[in-house]
Amino acid sequence: MRALLILPLLAATALVPPTGPALASGTDPTAMTAVNASQAAIQRLADRLARLEEDGLDPRHYAVPAPELAATDPAAYRAGTLRSAQAALSDLLLGRVNGLRGRVDLRRDPAAANLPAWTAELAAAAEPAQVIDRAADLPPDARAIKAVLAQYRAGVAAGGWPRITGDTRRTLEPGSTDAERVPQLRARLAATDRAVTDLTTPVYDEALLDAVKRFQASEGLETDGRVGTITWTALNVPIEAKLNQLRVALDMRRGQGPRQTERRIEVNVPFYRLQLLEGDRAVLDMAVIVGRRDRQTPMLNVRMTSVQFNPPWGVPERNAREDLLPRFQRNPAAMRAGGYRLFQRVEGESIEIDPETVDFSAYSRNNFPYFIRQDAGERNALGNIKFVMPNNDAIFMHDTPDRHLFTRGARAFSSGCIRLERPMELLSAALSGTSWDGAQVNRVLASRATRSAPLARSIPVRLFYSTVIVDGGQVIMRPDVYGLDADYARALDRATSQRVASAEGGATRGTGAR
Structure with a gap:
């Protein structure tokens, strides 16, 4: 059975904060009793908790009571289900994973999530399952990502996609014949591309070439149709790893505060992109080169303070x-x-x-x-301009003489610093508000003398790691180049206990991880 993975953006609907009954002054919302929920509503809540996989969570972490308990001890069933819902609600609103080493790019704002108000509504709701539904759809892009997650879950249930076992060290060229690898390539692509229907022809023909290019484009690779080591590796990523990337993307989006409005620079490392943002608008967007897997670019929240012309290295x-x-x-x-x-x-x-x-x-x-x-000069590895953003990892952004590398799809080539496709455009934006103009910049660059220029106002810089974005009506995924999503997924699946507040009252032990 083949699983067709189409990545649509579902129409968004307004998500409003909880509007449960007003609380008396000094009332602890976690100590309220769900007097409005009927036993049937509690059963619907239990059924919703059993479907937390739709939200990228494992229902087993929330100790939902067995259905048989509803008949033998309805009160215990109600209390246990509400405790489980409280733990799930906390993870849906705040994110299940916190405090991963080196992940300063993870943003959580518990105050903005307003967990007490949601807890109060859960406790008093006639249909508490609807509270869980709304919390699950609250993060940005949640519905779009969950739609694709459902498709990948169906693909896993159908057995995943076939692995290519032929020699992946040799490049497969368009027009060639390979009785072993070409049919394997066809079978693998057919799992995600409905247009691939011929599964046996050993010739790498035009129809297969088009399918390979579509796959390479979906992975952010060079769309040259040549199936080399990088493309073979991407083809052999298990469907379970892709599913985990979507689960991670959902959890990373939970518990975030209001979007920043300050002018800022953001670099999404696995997408190899830099944006200069003003509010939600990108005023500059360019390709970048980041650190190799063995010399990874660290995630950082820093500020750009100055630029250096003709930098020595x-x-x-x-x-x-x-x-x-x-x-x-x-x-x-x-x-x-x-x-x-x-x-x-x-x-x-x-x-x-x-x-x-x-x-x-x-x-x-x-x-x-x-x-x-x-020394500074045409061959200098830093090029003509270095953008200084003080940090303990000695990471900065810079020009580069190796311009040809920007034509590559996967661009993890540096030793950790960020190489810029269009440094002069970033320079113009960075020096706005200073006395520097184009003529002065050109004179300094031509002189080959090293000189620094402070910015009129420092610019926040965020280096972050997100392999899943939603753009222009489509969910777009990129390879987990550093394996950080795999690390996050392991933390997501860790059944570490935490103390949660019971919707029936008091505190109890739950199994949500932090």
Whole structure:
């Protein structure tokens, strides 16, 4: 059975905050009794909690009482179901996962969620299942993401999609014949693309080429139709991993406060995009290059404070040992040709060393007593402009001489810093309000002299990680390049106990994770 995964944006309906009965002054909403809910309504609530998978949550975490208890002990059934609903409501409003290491990009605002008011309405509602429904649909884009989540859940239930077991180290070229891999490729694409109906022909024909390009576009890859390592890897991502990305996307959106209105820069790392935003409007949008998987760009909330023209590059020790040393061992002349200078620390002072006196072959990544700087210039790895945003990870944004890399779909090539597709446009926006104009900038750049310019007002910069967005009526997904969604999903599935307030009154032990 094939699962067709179409990603529509469902029409949004207004979601209003809870409007339950007014509370007497000093009343604890968590101590109220759900006097309005009939036993039938409690059963409907239990049925809704059993469907929390629709919302990306695991119903088993909420200890919903067994249906048999309703007949033998209706009061205990009511109390237990309401306790379970309270725990689920908390996770739906605030997010189940908090405090992941390094994830400063996760935004939670418990005050904005107003859990006490929702708890009060749950306790007093004649139909508490409807309160759960509204809370589940509250996050931005929730309905659109949940619609696609339902399709992936159906795909998992149908057995997922087939794995390609042929040699994925070799590139499959359009027009070629491969009796093993082409039928496997067809079968895999047919699981998500209704247009693929021929599952046996071993020739990589035009119809299959179109399907491959559609798949590459959906993954944000280069749409060249060549099936190389990157495309093979994307094809073999299990459907369960994609489903988890959608679950994570839902949970990340929960408990967020009001959207910022201040002018700000946001970089979505797995989408390789930078936006300069004013309110909800993007006044600048460009491609970026981010850190490789082994040198990941960290998630940050910082402020851009200045720009530097013609920056020199103090090569980080890891780059010097792992990247430049092998290069100089192959070609010692590359040091001078690239504008690099070699230094050694002697009795606390930095002494420049003539690279022609150094036998680079005598050193290794574990034994390299020098440090390297690269002078400003056309070959400098930072290009002509560096955007300074002080942080403990030494991360900044910069120009780059490697312009050809921006044509690639997957752009995790750097050692952690952000390389900009159109740095001059960002420079113009950053220097607004200062005395710098285009003519002055051009003169400084032409001089090759290093010079800094403070911004008139610092700009907030947020580096964040979201592999799922909703744009233009479509849910768009990108590969989990750093595996952060997989980490989040493991936390989402962790059945760590927490203390929750009972809708029947008092406090009890629940099983929602934080």
